[in-house]
Amino acid sequence: MQRWTTILFLTGLSIVLFAIITPLVLGQSPMLVGKLINASAVNDTGAANLVTAVVLAYRGLDTLGELAILFTAATAIGIILGTTDKTQTTSSPTAGFIVATAAKVLFPLLLVFALYIILHGHLTPGGGFQGGAVLAAAFFLLTLADSGNNIKHKVTQVIEALAGTAFIVLGLVSFALQGVFLQPWLDKGELGSLFSAGSLPLLYLALGLKVGAELANLLSSLANVEK
Amino acid sequence: MQLIGDIFFLSGTIFLFLGALGLIRMPDVYNRIQAGTKAVTLGSILTLMGIFFYFPQWWGHLCLIILFLLFTNPVSSSALARAFYRNGISVWTKTK
Numbered sequence: 001m002q003r004w005t006t007i008l009f010l011t012g013l014s015i016v017l018f019a020i021i022t023p024l025v026l027g028q029s030p031m032l033v034g035k036l037i038n039a040s041a042v043n044d045t046g047a048a049n050l051v052t053a054v055v056l057a058y059r060g061l062d063t064l065g066e067l068a069i070l071f072t073a074a075t076a077i078g079i080i081l082g083t084t085d086k087t088q089t090t091s092s093p094t095a096g097f098i099v100a101t102a103a104k105v106l107f108p109l110l111l112v113f114a115l116y117i118i119l120h121g122h123l124t125p126g127g128g129f130q131g132g133a134v135l136a137a138a139f140f141l142l143t144l145a146d147s148g149n150n151i152k153h154k155v156t157q158v159i160e161a162l163a164g165t166a167f168i169v170l171g172l173v174s175f176a177l178q179g180v181f182l183q184p185w186l187d188k189g190e191l192g193s194l195f196s197a198g199s200l201p202l203l204y205l206a207l208g209l210k211v212g213a214e215l216a217n218l219l220s221s222l223a224n225v226e227k
Numbered sequence: 228m229q230l231i232g233d234i235f236f237l238s239g240t241i242f243l244f245l246g247a248l249g250l251i252r253m254p255d256v257y258n259r260i261q262a263g264t265k266a267v268t269l270g271s272i273l274t275l276m277g278i279f280f281y282f283p284q285w286w287g288h289l290c291l292i293i294l295f296l297l298f299t300n301p302v303s304s305s306a307l308a309r310a311f312y313r314n315g316i317s318v319w320t321k322t323k
Contacts, residue, residue, distance in 0.1 A: 095306065096305075096306070096309050098302055098305050098306070098309075099305070099309075102298070102299070102302040106299070
């Protein structure tokens with residue numbers, strides 16, 4: 001029965017998708033916004049990665065809203081699960097010798113990779129959200145490998161608060177300098193070099209640290225409940 | 228040169244396909260881990276070696292990726308197998 005409903009659902013979905021896709025001409029965008037951004041984003045922001053130009057420059061306020069959503073979700077989970085620092089049950093099994101050793105080797109690699117994704121967000125695919133997720137995974141791997149080694153909630157909360165404040169302060173400085181909130185500022189620099197695109201890498205750094213601290217916090221509260 | 232690469236691609240893809248098939252067809256979770264680890268690791272490595280014959284200047288990157296795969300894939304499967312074993316999932320013992 002369930003198999004037939006799945007097949008029915010997939011058939012319906014493919015018909016709907018087909019009906020949406022057929023009138024579109026391949027290789028031509030029906031949206032004018034895309035063409036406009038393709039033409040002017042490099043001059044406007046100096047970011048080689050146009051996705052970053054859209055996420056942080058054209059729609060910076062939207063990204064601030066996404067940060068607020070993530071913050072709300074993390075706070076809600078924190079309230080529901082509680083900060084279970086007191087209930088340290090030592091009965092949880094260890095992850096074993098292999099995972100513990102591998103985590104020690106992988107942790108620095110993951111850290112470097114996360115910072116690479118965050119700092120090159122304006123040059124290559126990736127950025128604050130993706131790098132932050134890798135950052136959180138790096139710290140969570142340590143928690144998984146050694147169940148006594150917990151993420152310090154106080155430290156992550158301070159990092160999260162400072163990074164969130166930095167994001168808004170960067171926006172406010174732009175307001176003071178140019179009269180528009182979250183407008184890119186600072187020198188655009190040479191296209192494609194590490195120090196380019198003005199304030200966008202700084203925004204992504206704040207974003208990455210905030211997302212990383214938030215997700216690490218969230219994962220470690222979940223892991224504490226699992227015990 | 229490119230023909231050798233194509234042969235590597237083909238054999239790698241066959242191994243990847245067999246790994247995916249094993250994930251569906253194998254009778255219990257430990258057997259599925261075998262399929263998912265061994266076949267998929269070999270398939271990915273063969274595909275990456277195929278890339279080497281197309282772009283020989285990428286050998287450094289490819290070596291690093293292969294080493295990373297050889298290191299992480301067994302670790303993750305051993306963690307999975309250990310978690311299943313500790314949670315008391317029994318081994319399939321039927322034989323034909």
